[in-house]
Amino acid sequence: MTSEALDLSRLRPVLPSPLEPVEDERFARHGVRLVLKRDDLIHPDLPGNKWRKLAPNLRAAGGRAVLTFGGAYSNHLRATAAAGRLLGFRTIGIVRGEELAHRPLNPSLAACAADGMTLRFVDRSTYRAKGDPTVLKGLLSAYGECCVVPEGGSNALAAQGCTELGRELRGVADVVAVACGTGGTLAGLAAGLAPPQRALGVPVLRGGFLGEAVRELQTAAFGAPAGDWSLDERFHFGGYARTTPELHAFADDFERRHGLPVERLYVAKLLYALTELAGEGAFQPGTTVAAVVTGRPQEASEDSR
Template structure:
């Protein structure tokens, strides 16, 4: 018997998200107008691109158990677990690193567990093979018929959901920049922008795989490559979940200048990269440059839980 579809509207997302101009001499001196697309304010538990990527996936799940994947500090796992709690469906999180099993949970995974997510730890070799039919069959045999959402939530439905981000910026931006993990947000953003606008992705992981990932997602979601987009892979700061003292100092300074809490693993790398690109002359004078704020620092919205 089919399940009733989820009513996502009852979560009351703030859409379109606010567009906040900021005055920053590092951009102003080059004639660049910097604006922040505050996707972090869409929903306290499903902020930013997590809402945009999950909305269509959760609607398609129709209340079934959702099984998905992530690392030990995955914002995607946290958002999926929170959605399960808020909308009343079971969730399973397949976590990279069997050495974590039996240890005290870090704050991210502890919140997932608090929100009702069943955590399933696998070794790193198994995690790399997570799309292999045999691995998936083993997971489904353990947890039953589940709706499987990939790592980071990035699939065709996620890319389609992220087109709304581009559409919300029609006539308001020349370049729209976003930090990238798995490529779904950039794929949809670029597709949703109007002619004459372009999207810029700042990867937070090393490896050089994102260009192929974005092209694949656009083929699956839209039938082929669409929109104007590019990547600049110089600002990973060592890779996913890695930071440096220089990055933290930059984020602290940005917070002091603008009163905006800066999430370190994605947003700080994006903003740092944009300041370097502005200094290098990558944007013409008069450019309206939008930076998408995809999340808040851990605990910033904790009081809303």
């Protein structure tokens, strides 16, 4: 299959994704306006930043097999597997956690398998070393020629793809906030915004390293750090897949108020953080904050790390 044959436009993505103003007194009483950027509506199987990050990588792969990485509840693995099914290329998922090979597949991994993805479970030390050329060569040896896409889909191509998200939000909001896993979406989003707009990232992983990852991605994609962006690392709830009763209560309340189901791992953490920040006076009265809705609700899971 050639890159010309791999025509992603036939999947009919909804672009630009819709904007949805939300009237919420938790923001309004501080003079802050909240707008949702509904990237979750881009495509039913490749929603949000998964579309924006995968699309340029899949075009570069040109129909070759794609090998990529993720944890047991990885939305990136699910989207890659779905893309393989829809567009007719082979997918291989390297999954963190050798012990998972002997357990029934959870709903996320079962969906990957149903979409034809070959799953290979590796121990955590091997997974951590996946960027080492020798380790990667060993992983690739069983599958022939593959295009390797990193965990979360985050690389220079992905960051370049996410600049379009920023461009779609020019003139819409003063602050654009996004939940961050690997940092690829924030890297591209910030580069696509226009001054004086700024991007705010809320990590869902434990903090302390993501800023450097964003700077490295931007340098690889654009030659230098780009745009006005910052991170607030206080609201990650202890790790990627960790949730709490407090977070679930917040998500349920948001759904009751606004009729919008909220994905717990990314979107609920983002919206919760923005509510807290508004209460702290982090946004000046008159500020419009756009929250990027990157995914749809899925079953809650325990931390799979």
